[in-house]
Amino acid sequence: MASWEELREFMHSNWSVRDLDERHLQLVFELPSRRAQTVLIEHASNDETDWVKFKSPIGELTEIDLWTAGEKLAQKVVGGLIVEDEYVVVTNALPLSSLGGNEVVETMMRVTMIADELGAALGTESP
Template sequence: MTSWRDLATFIRQQYKVVRDEPDELRIRIRFHPEDEEAEERTQIVVIAREVLDRRDEWIQIATPFAHVDEVDVLGVLTEVGHTTVVGGVVVMGEYLVLRHSLPLANLDLNEFVDPLALVTSSAEMLEEQLTGRDDY
């Protein structure tokens, strides 16, 4: 997989796309609880094509998990530093977002799918732990 078009086609085939723009797709990932009585949770993920220095294409995976003003940001950064393998926390507007970027050139399927799963599940865990809600 080496082009945005190829990746976007794969995403459309494998995931529930809720928004489709030329350089950005938004998908909804569902998490089925281990406890059968618990409600299913979901996470919205933005997958965007970014161009670095007007020549290198990158893919950015980003998913919000809290409003900045609702959580202890230092506590969030500490938790992510201890528990998260991929991605980093950034502020985007009023949201705390877990984000990970990958170079598009020579991107292999597992190099996208595995980080997507890790970023999404980590953000879902943070959202539940920090807010107790399922807003995103």
């Protein structure tokens, strides 16, 4: 994907996607755990490069033990934890310029599944 617009088209052609605004997409997956898991896809940029960020909440900040969440996430290959709008979120980012469809799907699903697994392990409801 060379551009955010190409990524948006790819997402819309493969999933039921909600456009939140020009820079944000939202998907909700029904997972084998019987939990619904939201994933947000964000167009981000720094001075030189366009990026895509994948973010999936695991619960509200007030209900998450960040130490435990961090220890559990440390066992995974991808992902980081951030706090955004009072939610603890699993995130990962990739540069758009060299991104292919397989990387989009792999990263999105890994972030989503990790967030679901952490949320279940920490006893949170699906945000």
